[in-house]
Structure formats: structure tokens, C-alpha cells
Amino acid sequence: MTAIETVSEQLCFGGVQGFYRHRSEACACDMSFAVYTPPQAGDGTRLPVVTYLAGLTCTPETFTIKAGAQRVAAALGLVLVMPDTSPRVDLPGADHAYDFGSAASFYLDATQAPWAQHYRMESYLTSELPEIIAAHFPIDPRRRGIMGHSMGGHGALTLHLKHPQLYRSCSAFAPVVAPTQVPWGDKAFRGYLGDDRAAWARHDACELVKSGASEAEILIDQGEADQFLTRELQPERFEQAAEQAGQPYRLRRQPGYDHSYYFIQTFVEDHLRHHAQALGL
Amino acid sequence: MTAIETVSEQLCFGGVQGFYRHRSEACACDMSFAVYTPPQAGDGTRLPVVTYLAGLTCTPETFTIKAGAQRVAAALGLVLVMPDTSPRVDLPGADHAYDFGSAASFYLDATQAPWAQHYRMESYLTSELPEIIAAHFPIDPRRRGIMGHSMGGHGALTLHLKHPQLYRSCSAFAPVVAPTQVPWGDKAFRGYLGDDRAAWARHDACELVKSGASEAEILIDQGEADQFLTRELQPERFEQAAEQAGQPYRLRRQPGYDHSYYFIQTFVEDHLRHHAQALGL
Numbered sequence: 001m002t003a004i005e006t007v008s009e010q011l012c013f014g015g016v017q018g019f020y021r022h023r024s025e026a027c028a029c030d031m032s033f034a035v036y037t038p039p040q041a042g043d044g045t046r047l048p049v050v051t052y053l054a055g056l057t058c059t060p061e062t063f064t065i066k067a068g069a070q071r072v073a074a075a076l077g078l079v080l081v082m083p084d085t086s087p088r089v090d091l092p093g094a095d096h097a098y099d100f101g102s103a104a105s106f107y108l109d110a111t112q113a114p115w116a117q118h119y120r121m122e123s124y125l126t127s128e129l130p131e132i133i134a135a136h137f138p139i140d141p142r143r144r145g146i147m148g149h150s151m152g153g154h155g156a157l158t159l160h161l162k163h164p165q166l167y168r169s170c171s172a173f174a175p176v177v178a179p180t181q182v183p184w185g186d187k188a189f190r191g192y193l194g195d196d197r198a199a200w201a202r203h204d205a206c207e208l209v210k211s212g213a214s215e216a217e218i219l220i221d222q223g224e225a226d227q228f229l230t231r232e233l234q235p236e237r238f239e240q241a242a243e244q245a246g247q248p249y250r251l252r253r254q255p256g257y258d259h260s261y262y263f264i265q266t267f268v269e270d271h272l273r274h275h276a277q278a279l280g281l
Numbered sequence: 282m283t284a285i286e287t288v289s290e291q292l293c294f295g296g297v298q299g300f301y302r303h304r305s306e307a308c309a310c311d312m313s314f315a316v317y318t319p320p321q322a323g324d325g326t327r328l329p330v331v332t333y334l335a336g337l338t339c340t341p342e343t344f345t346i347k348a349g350a351q352r353v354a355a356a357l358g359l360v361l362v363m364p365d366t367s368p369r370v371d372l373p374g375a376d377h378a379y380d381f382g383s384a385a386s387f388y389l390d391a392t393q394a395p396w397a398q399h400y401r402m403e404s405y406l407t408s409e410l411p412e413i414i415a416a417h418f419p420i421d422p423r424r425r426g427i428m429g430h431s432m433g434g435h436g437a438l439t440l441h442l443k444h445p446q447l448y449r450s451c452s453a454f455a456p457v458v459a460p461t462q463v464p465w466g467d468k469a470f471r472g473y474l475g476d477d478r479a480a481w482a483r484h485d486a487c488e489l490v491k492s493g494a495s496e497a498e499i500l501i502d503q504g505e506a507d508q509f510l511t512r513e514l515q516p517e518r519f520e521q522a523a524e525q526a527g528q529p530y531r532l533r534r535q536p537g538y539d540h541s542y543y544f545i546q547t548f549v550e551d552h553l554r555h556h557a558q559a560l561g562l
Contacts, residue, residue: 011506012543068349068546225292262293265349 002132007032013074014039017064022132026124027087028117033129034060036070040077041138048143048279049079049133050272051125051167053152053159056184057103058085063149066261072272076281079139083129085152087118099184100191106179107155108203110192119192125155126163145169145275149264150228154179157205157218157238164214169278171219171271173264174226177238178206184232206241217248219274221267223257283413288313294355295320298345303413307405308368309398314410315341316418317351321358327421329560330360330414331553332406332448334433334440337465338384339366344430347542353553357562360420364410366433368399380465381472387460388436389484391473400473406436407444426450426556430545431509435460438486438499438519445495450559452500452552454545455507458519459487465513487522498529500555502548504538 007019015038024031040047052069054062060082063069073080086105091114094101110119134141146167148156153175160170179185180200189200201207222235229235235251242249257263288300296319305312321328333350335343341363344350354361367386372395375382391400415422427448429437434456441451460466461481470481482488503516510516516532523530538544 010539010541010543011504011537011547013547017543065542066346068352070543071349071546223292256292258291260291261346262291262298262351265352266292266294 002128002135004132004136012036012070015041015070015074017070019060024087024124024128026120026128029087029089031087031124032060032084034064034082035133035137036064036073036080037137038074038077038079041079045138046140047077047079047138048145048276048281049081049137049139050145050147050169050275051081051083053083053107053146053148053155054085055148055150055152056085057098058152059103060084062261066265067268068265069268069272072269076272076276078272078276078281079137081129081133083125086121089118091115091118100187104151104188106151106185106188106192106203107159108192111199112192112194115192122159125159126166130166143168143279145279147171147271147275148175149173150259151176151184153177153220154185154205158203158208160216160218161205161208161211161214164216169216169275170214171274173221173267173271174223174228174233174259175205175220175238176232177235178204180204180207181237182232182234206237209238209241209245209247212245212247214247216278217250218242219271220249220251221271222251222253223259223263224253224255225257226259228259283416285413285417293317293351296322296351296355298351300341305368305405305409307401307409310368310370312368312405313341313365315345315363316414317345317354317361318418319355319358319360322360322419326419328358328360328419329424329426329557329562330362330418330420331426331428331450331556332362332364334364334388334427334429334436335366336429336431336433337366338379339433340384341365343542347546348549349546350549350553353550357553357557359553359557359562360418362410362414364406367402370399372396372399381468385432385469387432387466387469387473387484388440389473392480393473393475396473403440406440407447411447424449424560426452426560428452428552428556429456430454431540432457432465434458434501435466435486439484439489441497441499442486442489442492442495445497450497450556451495452555454502454548454552455504455509455514455540456486456501456519457513458516459485461485461488462518463513463515487518490519490522490526490528493526493528495528497559498531499523500552501530501532502552503532503534504540504544505534505536506538507540509540
């Protein structure tokens with residue numbers, strides 16, 4: 001069993017908000033993550049678990065501090081897992097831009113040097129971290145959901161669509177749905193995956209949805225005052241792809257809301273209830 | 282009417298989370314504050330308002346981001362006001378320590394140079410800012426409450442006890458209740474008020490409560506795992522003083538909780554409901 005180090009644990013809504021660190025084999029470096037364990041834990045109970053993938057510039061602390069999610073998780077009996085947004089390694093260029101390198105992994109396995117050695121977030125999130133969580137926290141490995149925001153919404157959609165038996169429920173706030181078609185994704189995929197656009201398609205939710213592998217209804221909230229709406233997000237692309245593929249989904253356009261955690265905290269309860277219902281709580 | 286500048290406004294739980302700036306006469310400098318205006322505003326409605334005073338090192342953004350209070354304020358129809366924790370002026374020594382100067386005003390009117398010219402937070406919070414809030418936001422000036430955390434709990438208690446007709450309801454998280462008796466208060470009062478301890482007593486909740494001026498029940502939550510409990514907070518001092526003075530109060534000791542916003546977000550709903558009830562919502 002991989003050892004994890006407890007950085008801190010604090011009581012919150014009767015459960016435990018913890019920060020942890022461990023040596024990651026997938027990423028070949030130390031990785032940090034946060035977990036909220038609700039008060040229903042104990043006596044061998046195995047609870048459903050929802051992993052939240054944050055957006056560009058974020059850390060495991062972002063959602064933990066800003067979303068107000070613990071209250072809902074405590075009420076529903078959900079474990080929450082907040083991974084980091086990238087490996088934290090001192091690679092050349094890793095800290096030159098907010099949208100590439102550190103805190104901007106796009107949750108895929110990079111194939112290009114120097115990123116390929118460490119930026120293996122898909123492997124980390126679909127194999128190593130789930131095993132660590134199952135070994136150290138009171139979760140039911142058959143009831144896992146995934147959600148995210150912006151770049152993390154892209155991560156949640158793609159990891160669910162590629163691994164629907166692992167992450168059985170999915171939702172997203174203001175996700176990047178078509179990274180192969182927008183500037184953020186173009187820059188990241190070029191850097192992490194090289195120029196072969198066929199490889200890019202394997203990390204694009206609008207492409208992946210065509211497989212029909214997911215039977216879950218995907219919930220997406222999108223603020224209509226989001227500053228990235230038309231350039232980076234373009235939810236209508238997912239709408240169209242999901243319609244064509246017969247993918248169940250619910251896209252809610254929220255008038256007046258922007259890209260911030262004031263938007264996320266407003267709707268986080270709906271999302272966690274969506275997961276709780278899908279995971280049989 | 283004092284002009285205010287809108288720094289930003291974002292939709293949150295159907296209301297508006299705004300950040301504002303203005304020229305303060307009381308503090309002789311620019312001051313920042315945040316306001317949450319719930320969705321019940323409009324059509325001339327005048328809503329009750331609760332001012333939240335934050336603790337050492339904080340800004341108007343701290344409670345705004347970390348407390349999850351907007352959800353409750355939106356449900357109850359409360360306006361929230363988050364002032365800054367001090368003037369922000371470049372005085373010698375203002376940034377030497379986390380517990381004195383910037384972000385550490387202790388919410389009083391300083392009498393000692395160089396602080397006396399700017400550090401006039403009691404005047405600011407009991408006269409200038411309430412007038413600005415009443416002029417620019419849909420509040421009912423007869424229904425104001427005050428709450429705070431740590432140093433801000435001290436501020437809430439003392440400003441309520443000195444001005445019970447202005448701030449009619451009061452609550453605190455882990456407040457400094459006896460600043461004249463503990464290291465944080467000793468350092469701050471010596472710096473802002475000089476060595477005359479008689480002047481100090483006018484800013485000590487345990488002394489002020491003796492006046493019997495407040496008829497409101499004061500709600501205090503104190504985490505029993507708070508790292509500052511025995512050195513800086515000592516809630517039993519307020520308990521004893523309130524008992525002797527016949528001050529209505531409710532001190533809840535919360536096992537396992539620390540000094541952080543994970544503690545605050547757990548109980549913020551109870552506090553806002555306490556104010557809503559006291560203010561006749």
C-alpha cells in the first residue's frame with residue numbers, strides 16, 4: 001500500500017478536511033491532494049466518492065476553500081477528493097504561463113519531452129490515485145463520480161467518457177469541451193502531445209462522446225456572463241456532439257454568472273446531489 | 282453623499298457580491314469593503330444588514346471567499362458588509378508583524394502617533410461606513426447586526442457593547458474577549474493607545490459588558506481545538522463577566538474545531554440565523 005503523509009486535518013461540518021502528500025509513481029514526483037471525509041464515515045461504512053478537478057492556476061486548496069462543498073457532502077454522506085492540477089516539478093518552461101505547465105496539466109498523459117516523464121495525470125487519476133483513496137479512505141470503489149471546472153471540467157468529461165466504469169457519474173462547471181478547437185487546448189495539446197492532431201482527439205470531450213460509452217446523464221452548468229464563454233468554452237459544441245451521439249446530458253445556461261467560484265458555490269449543491277443520485281445515495 | 286467606486290460585482294446565489302472602494306474621512310485614506318446584496322433587494326425593500334469583522338491578516342475578501350455565507354444571506358434576505366481589517370497606509374512599522382499595524386487595527390481609534398491619524402476604525406465603523414452603506418445599499422438602518430472572528434470577534438463585541446442602538450445584534454467566532462489580559466491585545470493596545478491602561482478598558486469586552494447597555498443575547502462559538510484558545514482567547518473570562526453583569530449570552534464550545542474558516546463555515550448559518558431572528562426577519 002502506498003504510504004501517504006498527512007499534512008493537516010481539520011474538522012468541518014462534523015467531518016474531516018485533510019491535506020495529504022505522497023510519492024507518485026505515475027508522475028515520478030511528490031503529489032498533494034485534499035480529501036473531505038464526511039461524518040457518516042466510520043464502522044466500516046463505504047461511502048460514494050466524488051473527485052473534483054480544478055481549473056488553471058488552482059491547487060487542491062481552491063475548491064476546498066472556495067466552494068462551500070463540505071456542507072453538502074456532510075449532508076449527503078459523500079467523500080470529496082481534490083487532486084492537484086499538475087505535477088509540481090521544476091521543468092524548463094513549467095512556470096512561464098498560467099495556461100501551460102504547472103497548474104495546467106489538462107489531466108492527460110503527455111508524450112512530449114520534457115513533460116512525458118512527469119505529466120501523466122490521466123494515469124495518476126485513473127489508476128494510482130483511485131487506489132490510494134480506496135486504501136486510505138472509507139470509500140466504495142464501485143461508486144465514484146468526477147466533476148470539475150474549466151480545464152478541470154475538460155478533465156472530468158474526458159476521464160468519465162474514457163473510463164465510465166471507473167467514474168460513473170460526471171458533471172462540470174464551465175468546462176472546456178472542445179480543446180482541439182480553442183486556444184487553451186491548442187497550446188496545451190501542442191506542448192504535451194506534439195503536432196499529431198489524431199492524438200489530440202483522444203482528449204477532446206466532443207470527440208470522445210461519439211463512442212457512446214457513457215450512459216450517465218452529464219450535468220453542465222455554464223454562466224452566460226463567463227468571460228471565457230465564446231473563446232475557450234463554447235458549450236454549444238458539446239451540446240451538438242452529445243445530441244448527435246445520443247449522450248444523455250443537461251446543459252444549464254445560467255444568466256449573469258461568470259467563471260468564478262461565486263458561480264461554483266451557487267450551484268455546487270445541485271452538482272453534488274446529481275452525483276449522489278447517480279451513485280445510488 | 283460619499284462617492285464609492287465599484288471594483289467588481291459578481292452574481293452569487295442570485296444576489297450580488299461586490300467589492301468597493303472609497304475615500305474615508307475617518308481614516309484619511311482610501312478604504313475597501315465588500316458587500317453581499319441578496320436577491321430580495323429591489324423595489325425599495327430595506328433589508329437587515331450584518332457587518333462581519335475579520336481577524337488578523339485578513340482582508341474584505343477573506344470571509345467573502347471562505348465562509349459560505351452568501352447562501353444563507355440569500356435564503357434569509359440579509360445584506361452582508363465585510364470591511365477591511367485596517368487602513369492600508371505606509372506607516373513606519375505597519376508591516377513588521379502579523380498582529381500589529383496593517384490588517385491588525387483591533388477596530389479602535391488609535392491615540393498614539395503615527396497611528397492616530399489613520400487608525401480610526403471605531404469612528405469608521407460606527408459612523409462613516411454605516412452612512413455609506415445606508416446611502417448606497419438597500420438596508421434598513423434600524424436593523425443592523427455585527428459579527429466577527431478572533432480580533433474581529435473582539436471588534437464585534439466591543440462595538441456592539443458600546444453602540445447597542447447602532448449594532449443591535451452581535452455574535453462572534455473565537456473572539457478575543459479580554460484584550461487587556463492577553464498578548465495580542467497587550468501589544469496592540471500599547472501601540473495604539475499608549476501605556477494608560479484606563480484607556481485600554483474602553484476596548485475590552487469583559488470590561489464593557491459591565492455597563493449593562495446591551496439587552497441582546499450575544500452568541501459565541503469557540504472551537505475547543507483552537508490553537509489560540511488558552512493564550513489569546515480565554516472565553517471563560519467573558520462567560521464570567523457576562524454572568525456577573527447579567528448580560529444575555531450563549532457560549533457554545535465546539536469540540537474538535539480549530540481557529541480556521543473550516544470552523545466558521547460550519548457554524549456561519551447558525552450565526553446569520555441568530556442575527557436574522559434578533560433583527561426581526
